Amino acid sequence: MNxxxxxxxxxxxxxxxxxxxxxxxKQFDWFGAYVVGLVTAIGGGTLRDLLLNVTPFWMLQPSYLxxxxxxxxxxxxxxxxxxxxxxxxFIFDTIGLGLFVVVGIEKSIEAGFPFxxxxxxxxxxxxxxxxxxxxxxNEVPLIFRKDVYALACVLGGVVFYVCTLTGVADExxxxxxxxxxxxxxxxxxxxxLGLPALKSAESNENxx
Amino acid sequence: MNxxxxxxxxxxxxxxxxxxxxxxxKQFDWFGAYVVGLVTAIGGGTLRDLLLNVTPFWMLQPSYLxxxxxxxxxxxxxxxxxxxxxxxxFIFDTIGLGLFVVVGIEKSIEAGFPFxxxxxxxxxxxxxxxxxxxxxxNEVPLIFRKDVYALACVLGGVVFYVCTLTGVADExxxxxxxxxxxxxxxxxxxxxLGLPALKSAESNENxx
Amino acid sequence: MNxxxxxxxxxxxxxxxxxxxxxxxKQFDWFGAYVVGLVTAIGGGTLRDLLLNVTPFWMLQPSYLxxxxxxxxxxxxxxxxxxxxxxxxFIFDTIGLGLFVVVGIEKSIEAGFPFxxxxxxxxxxxxxxxxxxxxxxNEVPLIFRKDVYALACVLGGVVFYVCTLTGVADExxxxxxxxxxxxxxxxxxxxxLGLPALKSAESNENxx
Numbered sequence: 001m002n003x004x005x006x007x008x009x010x011x012x013x014x015x016x017x018x019x020x021x022x023x024x025x026k027q028f029d030w031f032g033a034y035v036v037g038l039v040t041a042i043g044g045g046t047l048r049d050l051l052l053n054v055t056p057f058w059m060l061q062p063s064y065l066x067x068x069x070x071x072x073x074x075x076x077x078x079x080x081x082x083x084x085x086x087x088x089x090f091i092f093d094t095i096g097l098g099l100f101v102v103v104g105i106e107k108s109i110e111a112g113f114p115f116x117x118x119x120x121x122x123x124x125x126x127x128x129x130x131x132x133x134x135x136x137x138n139e140v141p142l143i144f145r146k147d148v149y150a151l152a153c154v155l156g157g158v159v160f161y162v163c164t165l166t167g168v169a170d171e172x173x174x175x176x177x178x179x180x181x182x183x184x185x186x187x188x189x190x191x192x193l194g195l196p197a198l199k200s201a202e203s204n205e206n207x208x
Numbered sequence: 209m210n211x212x213x214x215x216x217x218x219x220x221x222x223x224x225x226x227x228x229x230x231x232x233x234k235q236f237d238w239f240g241a242y243v244v245g246l247v248t249a250i251g252g253g254t255l256r257d258l259l260l261n262v263t264p265f266w267m268l269q270p271s272y273l274x275x276x277x278x279x280x281x282x283x284x285x286x287x288x289x290x291x292x293x294x295x296x297x298f299i300f301d302t303i304g305l306g307l308f309v310v311v312g313i314e315k316s317i318e319a320g321f322p323f324x325x326x327x328x329x330x331x332x333x334x335x336x337x338x339x340x341x342x343x344x345x346n347e348v349p350l351i352f353r354k355d356v357y358a359l360a361c362v363l364g365g366v367v368f369y370v371c372t373l374t375g376v377a378d379e380x381x382x383x384x385x386x387x388x389x390x391x392x393x394x395x396x397x398x399x400x401l402g403l404p405a406l407k408s409a410e411s412n413e414n415x416x
Numbered sequence: 417m418n419x420x421x422x423x424x425x426x427x428x429x430x431x432x433x434x435x436x437x438x439x440x441x442k443q444f445d446w447f448g449a450y451v452v453g454l455v456t457a458i459g460g461g462t463l464r465d466l467l468l469n470v471t472p473f474w475m476l477q478p479s480y481l482x483x484x485x486x487x488x489x490x491x492x493x494x495x496x497x498x499x500x501x502x503x504x505x506f507i508f509d510t511i512g513l514g515l516f517v518v519v520g521i522e523k524s525i526e527a528g529f530p531f532x533x534x535x536x537x538x539x540x541x542x543x544x545x546x547x548x549x550x551x552x553x554n555e556v557p558l559i560f561r562k563d564v565y566a567l568a569c570v571l572g573g574v575v576f577y578v579c580t581l582t583g584v585a586d587e588x589x590x591x592x593x594x595x596x597x598x599x600x601x602x603x604x605x606x607x608x609l610g611l612p613a614l615k616s617a618e619s620n621e622n623x624x
Contacts, residue, residue, distance in 0.1 A: 020614070023560070023614065024613075024614035024615065026556060026560075026561075027561060027613045027614075028560045028561055028613065028614055029560065029561060029610060029611040029612065029613050029614065030611045030612060030613075030614055031560075031564075031566055031567050031611050032557075032559065032560025032561060032566075032614075033560075033614040035560065035566065036560070046467075050258055050466055050467070051254075051258070051264055051267065053261070053263065053469070055469065056467055059467065059529060059533050059536075062532050065532065065536070075614065076614065079615060113267060116270050116273065117267050120267075120273070131344070135343060135344070135551060136547070136551070136556075136557060136560070137556060138346065138554065138555065138556045139346065140234060140344075140345060140346045141240075141344060143240065144231070144234075144236040144237065144239075144240025144241075144243065144244070144344070145234075145235060145236055145237060145240060148239075150239055150240075150243065151239050194237060195237040195238045195239050196237065196238060197232075197235045197236065197237050197238075198228070198231065198232035198235075198236055198237065198238055198240075198241040198283065198284065199232065199287060258466055259462075259466070259472055259475065261469070261471065321475060324478050324481065325475050328475075328481070339552070343551060343552070346554065347554065348442060348552075348553060348554045349448075349552060351448065352439070352442075352444040352445065352447075352448025352449075352451065352452070352552070353442075353443060353444055353445060353448060356447075358447055358448075358451065359447050402445060403445040403446040403447050404445065404446060405440075405443045405444065405445050405446075406436070406439065406440035406443075406444055406445065406446055406448075406449040406491065406492065407440065407495060
């Protein structure tokens with residue numbers, strides 16, 4: 001429990017930092033940056049909870065708002081320093097992603113949904129925050145064009161399902177599912193793996 | 209029932225294709241295109257179900273995810289060919305719109321809302337998917353500027369209400385409502401009918 | 417009750433006008449402008465009600481749709497004239513904001529949430545409509561960069577909480593909370609007060 005909390009909070013912090021940094025590149029004021037950071041960190045889980053018809057998780061305890069506040073203060077105080085930690089944040093962000101996916105899957109199982117819904121919910125939990133972030137800063141969402149972010153979430157869901165089917169213990173299932181997300185994303189970024197872009201129908205036509 | 213299912217699935221397919229094609233013009237990767245296609249197809253019904261406080265329809269059976277997958281595979285395999293089917297897709301899309309509107313109205317009536325809410329829900333079901341699609345590809349939503357898409361949805365709702373008031377049988381009401389959406393949209397596109405643009409307050413001022 | 421209704425409707429009207437005017441600058445057609453005006457007016461309260469899991473307020477009575485329709489008709493008929501009323505609308509808009517925040521806070525208290533959630537809900541009620549408006553017209557949301565719109569909502573929430581803690585009567589609490597929002601926003605606009613922009617991490621780096 002304690003360990004999961006630590007990872008959850010670290011992931012929240014990393015997601016918030018990613019939102020705040022992108023907002024700062026658009027000259028948002030402090031409050032705007034805070035909102036973008038918060039939405040990046042809690043947006044996915046909020047949509048998941050709305051779809052599952054349960055109270056959004058961040059309304060049950062103030063930790064997520066506080067952690068985002070800390071992320072803002074850190075960015076204001078240590079802006080330069082934080083850039084050099086790019087790799088550290090990538091690791092946080094990726095571990096957070098793995099955990100967010102597992103949390104999303106478990107909440108959906110508790111709510112009684114079949115496995116394919118839980119996989120979608122895991123993906124929503126992990127990736128929708130970043131999509132809303134990119135909409136707020138008026139950019140085409142990054143995950144639609146770069147690395148295998150969302151696909152890693154799907155893989156995590158499939159691993160979770162296979163583990164459940166084959167009777168793997170609950171704790172091990174969680175760890176394996178999160179690990180598969182983390183490893184797939186790290187490999188994809190390291191080796192520049194990605195899905196092919198969909199060839200534009202129009203450019204196909206022109207190249208005849 | 210069977211016939212409605214066929215139309216529903218055809219409409220879903222056409223909506224998904226429209227999302228995938230627009231995503232491909234922005235060089236989204238396969239997964240990004242899938243997400244945009246899916247959101248185009250299910251976004252309106254999802255917002256409707258959240259507002260009505262019922263479980264989103266696509267979480268109850270996997271058909272919609274599968275159909276969007278088929279739409280992606282078709283676009284990857286038959287990209288060129290699909291362009292030539294522009295008119296076919298326009299027909300699918302328009303029939304799907306008519307059906308989506310009727311489904312939205314009926315779900316809202318079942319949930320016990322008055323007629324003006326059901327008209328709004330019919331419109332949300334038919335048009336919000338396309339709005340989210342355009343936000344995701346970072347364009348100003350098309351329906352705010354072109355043809356009478358959303359207005360056709362409102363007409364369908366009014367026809368539905370008038371039929372109900374005058375005691376028309378349920379099945380006939382559904383058919384007439386969907387038909388009015390379909391006919392109005394086809395006429396609007398064929399004869400370039402549309403609402404006037406709102407004159408910019410600023411340009412008014414300048415033209416004094 | 418009557419007085420609050422008048423202010424609520426005037427605020428809705430002012431919010432709708434702000435959406436319709438921005439839509440007209442982008443050449444939206446009448447219906448598109450109506451939708452943007454409506455979403456500006458009801459978007460914040462709708463998200464609040466979804467998060468609180470209650471029926472969205474505008475689905476319970478048609479006033480908000482009708483008022484937005486009036487706002488559209490006024491803009492079409494009196495476009496030029498309305499520009500000269502800029503200050504009048506700023507006052508409406510600001511009073512509406514104060515009231516929306518108080519309504520948001522009270523609904524969240526009724527739903528049984530702790531004070532920090534009610535502050536967030538007050539802010540969501542007051543500011544999310546404007547954020548969705550800016551997303552629909554494909555601009556970076558204004559409130560992230562200009563004046564202290566959202567921060568004024570937070571101040572209103574804090575005043576509300578302090579009043580409750582110190583046993584101030586309910587009606588007075590509402591008035592003081594709304595007034596603090598209104599006064600803070602007017603002062604901020606009059607004296608060009610605002611939060612500092614977050615310095616871009618990247619530009620920091622470059623300026624070394």
